[in-house]
Structures are given as structure tokens and as C-alpha cells.
Amino acid sequence: MRWKRAIVVGASSGIGRSIAERLAAEGVAVSLxxxxxxxxxEVCDSINxxxxxxxxxxxxxxxxRTDDVPDLFQKIVTVMEGLDLIVYASGIQPVVGANEYPTDEDLDTVATNFSGAVAWLNEAAARxxxxxxxxxxxxxxxxxxRGRRGSPVYAATKAALTTYLEALHNRLAHQGVTVTTxxxxxxxxxxxxxFPTPPFVPIAQPEAAAQQILDAAGAGRRVVYVPSWWRWVMFAIRSIPAPIFQRLNV
Ligand SMILES: NC(=O)c1ccc[n+]([C@@H]2O[C@H](COP(=O)([O-])OP(=O)(O)OC[C@H]3O[C@@H](n4cnc5c(N)ncnc54)[C@H](OP(=O)(O)O)[C@@H]3O)[C@@H](O)[C@H]2O)c1
Known part of the structure; x- marks a missing residue:
């Protein structure tokens, strides 16, 4: 691994937890x-x-609680005596009915999936x-x-995060900093x-996803689909004209 010290935000479960465990198994110091x-x-104790x-x-x-981030970020970096990698994995996707427009839950999703990412990753970008x-x-x-019918605000937070990360990449690439979406x-x-998942669509395990993500970032990749064949599926989905996409119940 090219990293010695990492922060994983969203390390208590799922993809973030698997990334933290994979990093630790390779000897990287991790702040969770x-x-x-x-x-x-529990995650921390099992690593130690x-x-x-x-x-x-x-x-x-x-x-x-974005106001807490600058001090906490600084504290973590001081304890680890530096930082080489930050992973932002925190996210929620509340179940939203087809005719529901739940503003409180939607704003919570914006705060978790996007505002939190900006607060943590701006600190890292500046450093x-x-x-x-x-x-x-x-x-x-x-x-x-793409703006699918289900989870409109979840999709919008991910579109915003993707664009923010692309912009960070464009700012930082010439300064020797890797940004992987x-x-x-x-x-x-x-x-x-x-959620119910469509039949016949393979579901990745978080451990395999973590390995692919770290390999891609280690190789300096800008964007990585997980698993990689989703790149071609999403290429096809993005190519569907809007009037036709509107009629598809996806
Ligand atoms: N699983 C999928 O199929 C899939 C597909 C596409 C994208 N993703 C994205 O992958 C990321 C990880 O999701 P996952 O699937 O691994 O889900 P998960 O197992 O539910 O993990 C979500 C993580 O986010 C943390 N989190 C949620 N709200 C938080 C808050 N307010 N403050 C701090 N941390 C918070 C959770 O920790 P606490 O609850 O302890 O705070 C947990 O560690 C998310 O951004 C998700 O949108 C997942």
C-alpha cells in the first residue's frame, strides 16, 4: 500500500468498514x-x-454536525502524525414511496451524503x-x-458528490493529489x-468492493465503477433518450 495513515468516515458498517479493515490488514494506521x-x-478493537x-x-x-469537523480533523491528524488518505463512505438512502416527498428525510440525506462530504473532504483537500x-x-x-424515479434526493446527492469530486480532481491533480470517485x-x-434487488443482477460483497476501490485509488484512477462492468451498463442507461427514459419504470 502507498499509504501509511488514513481516515475512513463511515467506518462502522458496509463498504467503509471493509475499506478500514483492508487498510489495517495492509499495515495502514486508520482513524474511524x-x-x-x-x-x-468493536471494529477498532478487532483491528488492534x-x-x-x-x-x-x-x-x-x-x-x-459540520461545525465539528475542522477541530476533529486536526485532532486526528495530530494523533496519527500526518495523513495520506481519506475515504468518505458515510451515506444514507431512506426508503421513499413513489408518491412521497418527505422534506425532512430528504434534507437529512443531503446533510449526510453531501454536506458532510464537503466538510470532511475540504479539510483534506486543503491539507x-x-x-x-x-x-x-x-x-x-x-x-x-441519471434521475431515476426512485429516491430522487438520494440520486441528487450522489450527482452532487460526483461533480464535487470531479472538480476536486481537476483542482488537485496537477498538485500531486489523487481524487477517486x-x-x-x-x-x-x-x-x-x-430494498428489493432485481433478480439476476449480481450483488458484490463489501470485502471485494473494498479491494477494488483501494486498488483503483492506488493506481490513481479518477472514476471507478464497482464492479467494473457497471461502467457499460450505466453508459447504456445514460444513452437512453429522456422521453423514453421517462416512461421506463426504473
Ligand atoms: N450498498 C450499496 O449497494 C451501495 C451502492 C451505491 C452506493 N453506496 C454508497 O456507499 C456508501 C456506504 O454505504 P453502505 O452500503 O456501506 O451502507 P451502510 O452499511 O449502511 O454504511 C453506511 C455508513 O455511513 C455511516 N453514516 C450514516 N449516517 C451517518 C452520519 N450522520 N454521521 C456519520 N456517519 C454516518 C454509518 O455509520 P453510523 O450509522 O454508525 O453513523 C455507516 O458506517 C454510501 O455512501 C452509499 O450511498 C452503496
Whole structure:
């Protein structure tokens, strides 16, 4: 691994947890952020139990509390004596009925999936820009590639995150900083378990997704679909003319 010290935001579950565990297994020091302190401590303790030295730290925090981020980011970097990689994996996708427009839940989704990402990744971008090195990984989604009927605001937060990460890449690439946008399809996590999944569509395991994501970022890739064949599926979906797409119940 090219990294020594990492922050994983959204490390208590699913893709973020698997990324944190994969990094730790490769000897990277990891600072874990999420709300559920007990779950986060379990992840942290299991990493530190492996070979008996402190390699993981847990920082219970809610990404919607964006005012807390600058101080917490600084504290984490001080404890680890630097930072090479940040992963933003926090996200929610509330179940939204076809005729529901739940503003409170929607704004919560914006705060978690987008505002939190801006708060954490701006801190990292400023630091990496000064140091002229570092890697930023943002977990977006295939959902951001097109305005489907289901979960309108979830899709919009992922479109916003994708565009924000592209802009960070365009700002930082010439300063030696890697920014990788990750667009997972279906990954077997508690988030996905809330929804029926279409038959015959393969579902990736979070461990395999984590490995693919870290390999792609390590190779300096700008955008990675997970698994990679989703690139071609989404190319086809993006190519459907709007009047036809509107009639498809997808
Ligand atoms: N699974 C899929 O099929 C799939 C597909 C495309 C994209 N994604 C994206 O992948 C990312 C990870 O999702 P997942 O599937 O791994 O889901 P997950 O298992 O539910 O994990 C979500 C993570 O986000 C954290 N989180 C949620 N709200 C938070 C808050 N307010 N503050 C801090 N952390 C918060 C959760 O921790 P706490 O609850 O402890 O706070 C948890 O660690 C999300 O951005 C999701 O949109 C997933």
C-alpha cells in the first residue's frame, strides 16, 4: 500500500468498514469515524487485537454536525502524525414511496451524503494541496448518473458528490493529489438490505468492493465503477433518450 495513515468516515458498517479493515490488514494506521460508538469501538478493537499494537482509533461523530469537523480533523491528524488518505463512505438512502416527498428525510440525506462530504473532504483537500500529496476517495453511486424515479434526493446527492469530486480532481491533480470517485452498483450492506434487488443482477460483497476501490485509488484512477462492468451498463442507461427514459419504470 502507498499509504501509511488514513481516515475512513463511515467506518462502522458496509463498504467503509471493509475499506478500514483492508487498510489495517495492509499495515495502514486508520482513524474511524461514524455515529455508533459501540459498533465503531468493536471494529477498532478487532483491528488492534490482531497484532497487539494500536493501529486504529475510533472517533464517534455525526457528519451532519459540520461545525465539528475542522477541530476533529486536526485532532486526528495530530494523533496519527500526518495523513495520506481519506475515504468518505458515510451515506444514507431512506426508503421513499413513489408518491412521497418527505422534506425532512430528504434534507437529512443531503446533510449526510453531501454536506458532510464537503466538510470532511475540504479539510483534506486543503491539507493535501499544501503538502502536494495525498489521496481522496469519495463513495458516490451509479444512482447519481441519471434521475431515476426512485429516491430522487438520494440520486441528487450522489450527482452532487460526483461533480464535487470531479472538480476536486481537476483542482488537485496537477498538485500531486489523487481524487477517486467510486460508483458502486449493488453491494451487500445494511443500506442495500432495505430494498428489493432485481433478480439476476449480481450483488458484490463489501470485502471485494473494498479491494477494488483501494486498488483503483492506488493506481490513481479518477472514476471507478464497482464492479467494473457497471461502467457499460450505466453508459447504456445514460444513452437512453429522456422521453423514453421517462416512461421506463426504473
Ligand atoms: N450498498 C450499496 O449497494 C451501495 C451502492 C451505491 C452506493 N453506496 C454508497 O456507499 C456508501 C456506504 O454505504 P453502505 O452500503 O456501506 O451502507 P451502510 O452499511 O449502511 O454504511 C453506511 C455508513 O455511513 C455511516 N453514516 C450514516 N449516517 C451517518 C452520519 N450522520 N454521521 C456519520 N456517519 C454516518 C454509518 O455509520 P453510523 O450509522 O454508525 O453513523 C455507516 O458506517 C454510501 O455512501 C452509499 O450511498 C452503496
Amino acid at each position: 469515524v461514524a455515529r455508533r460508538s459501540e459498533t465503531l469501538s 487485537a490482531r497484532d497487539g499494537h494500536t493501529q486504529a482509533w475510533s472517533y464517534p461523530s455525526d457528519v451532519r 493535501f494541496s499544501r503538502e502536494r500529496t495525498g489521496t481522496i476517495i469519495g463513495i458516490s453511486s451509479i444512482a447519481g448518473d 467510486v460508483k458502486p452498483g449493488f453491494v451487500a450492506t445494511p443500506l442495500l438490505a432495505q
